[in-house]
Amino acid sequence: MQYVRLGRTGLEVSRLCVGGMSFGEPGRGEQPWTRPEPESRAIIGHALEAGINYFDTANVYSAGSSAEILGRALRDMARRDEVVVATKVWGRMHTGPNGQGLSRKAILEAIDASLERLGMDYVDLYQIHRWDPNTPIEETMAALDDVVRAGKARCIGTSSIRAWQYAKALRVAEAHGWTPFVSFMDQYNLLYREGERETLPFCADEGLAVLCWSPLARGYLTREPGTSTPRTETDPFGRTMYAGHGVDDQIVAEVARIAASRGLPMAQVALAWLLDKPLVTAAVIGAGSVAHLDDAIAALDLHLTADETAALEAPYRPRAQFN
Numbered sequence: 001m002q003y004v005r006l007g008r009t010g011l012e013v014s015r016l017c018v019g020g021m022s023f024g025e026p027g028r029g030e031q032p033w034t035r036p037e038p039e040s041r042a043i044i045g046h047a048l049e050a051g052i053n054y055f056d057t058a059n060v061y062s063a064g065s066s067a068e069i070l071g072r073a074l075r076d077m078a079r080r081d082e083v084v085v086a087t088k089v090w091g092r093m094h095t096g097p098n099g100q101g102l103s104r105k106a107i108l109e110a111i112d113a114s115l116e117r118l119g120m121d122y123v124d125l126y127q128i129h130r131w132d133p134n135t136p137i138e139e140t141m142a143a144l145d146d147v148v149r150a151g152k153a154r155c156i157g158t159s160s161i162r163a164w165q166y167a168k169a170l171r172v173a174e175a176h177g178w179t180p181f182v183s184f185m186d187q188y189n190l191l192y193r194e195g196e197r198e199t200l201p202f203c204a205d206e207g208l209a210v211l212c213w214s215p216l217a218r219g220y221l222t223r224e225p226g227t228s229t230p231r232t233e234t235d236p237f238g239r240t241m242y243a244g245h246g247v248d249d250q251i252v253a254e255v256a257r258i259a260a261s262r263g264l265p266m267a268q269v270a271l272a273w274l275l276d277k278p279l280v281t282a283a284v285i286g287a288g289s290v291a292h293l294d295d296a297i298a299a300l301d302l303h304l305t306a307d308e309t310a311a312l313e314a315p316y317r318p319r320a321q322f323n
Contacts, residue, residue: 001051002300004281006084007182007209009155011124013084015275016296017054018047019213019284023069024062034062035288037069044073046290050297054084056185056211056284057118058129059110060091064117071118080120087114088159090129102132107143111152126153127185131161137172145178157183159213160322163202170206183209185284187322190255190270190312191217191248192241194321200279209281212274216286217242221270224256225249241322250315258308267292271299273312 002015022043024034035043044055055074057066067087074083089110092100100106111126126147132140144156158166158181166184173180184203186195189212203210216222220242242248252266259266274283287293304312 001053001297003053005209006125006155006281008207009182009209011084011155013054013282014052015282015300016047016052017056017086017211017282017284018044018052018293019286020055020057020066020070021061022286022288023057024065025069028065029060029062031062033288034066037072039289040069041073041077042290043287043293044070045077046293047287048077048083050293053082054086054282056086056088056125058088058091059093059114059117060088060129064093064113067114067117071120075119084124085118085120086125086127086157087118087123088127088129089114090132101135102128102140102143103135104139104143107140107147111147115152122152122154124154125157125183126155127157127159127183128161129159131165137165137169138176141169141173141178142176145173145176148179155179155182157181157185157209157211159185160187162321163198166199166202166208181208183211183281185211185213187214187241188212188274188280189215189217190221190251190273190316192319192322193313193316194319204279210279211282211284212280213284214241214286215274215283216267216270217248218286220248221252221255222265222267223252225252247315247317251312254312254315258304258312264298264302265295267295268299268302269304269312271296272302272304273309275299276303276309 003012006013022035023040025036057070089107090102098105147153156179170180188195255266255269259269285296
């Protein structure tokens with residue numbers, strides 16, 4: 001396994017992170033395609049055996065079931081100081097006022113609830129899942145600083161916000177002497193590369209860790225265009241992200257061509273493209289099986305030629321930014 005520093009911190013993480021969105025008891029939450037606990041534990045155990053030390057979840061994944069499964073598995077299979085655990089806050093966890101967002105009340109209640117689900121005293125990385133336009137960033141950063149000072153999180157980061165929002169948060173933290181964000185998690189894959197315009201150069205300039213969610217475009221980069229799976233049939237969110245964009249099929253076809261020429265699964269080619277990007281710290285893998293995880297591990301040692309990279313990137317066209 002390959003390990004890198006998380007941005008400018010001293011924290012060492014594996015270049016593959018096991019994402020927890022695929023974990024969850026069926027019937028909890030809105031994703032019917034999640035893996036129940038026995039299957040999830042098999043994936044987590046295989047990841048640990050391969051040397052992966054980095055695991056990511058969120059309070060909203062399967063209405064908390066993801067974190068519960070992850071926490072139990074890590075307690076049974078690893079020592080707490082051997083793993084890096086991340087979670088997120090922002091999404092709605094209950095109906096009515098204060099059920100979501102990044103207010104002080106929401107953050108302080110959410111971190112305690114997340115730690116209880118995980119069965120842990122702290123998380124290594126606590127991330128805001130999205131930007132909250134209804135809460136002053138000063139309130140959010142002050143609350144996150146208190147979370148760190150209380151020992152409930154070691155570092156803080158963000159997910160899926162704009163470069164200007166990140167810059168504003170860093171300025172506010174610096175002005176008040178509060179804990180700054182150290183990482184940025186964003187959607188980044190061959191079908192969605194909008195971060196290359198501003199966000200990724202900003203991260204490079206600030207020395208921030210770049211963590212990539214949906215590195216395989218929710219599986220679209222792993223199969224021939226038009227192929228249906230249980231997830232595509234029950235994942236309207238994924239269809240809005242990738243379906244209906246004319247160049248997507250061209251890119252997927254190019255992945256398939258290169259994979260066939262090398263005798264490799266498409267997933268390995270698509271992941272190798274991402275992991276070769278010098279700004280990418282780690283790819284967050286939503287593995288649905290041990291085999292999926294093996295493909296991701298193999299991609300770490302796969303390097304594409306300049307011509308293959310150019311062929312994969314050539315069809316891309318700008319698209320609406322995901323928020």
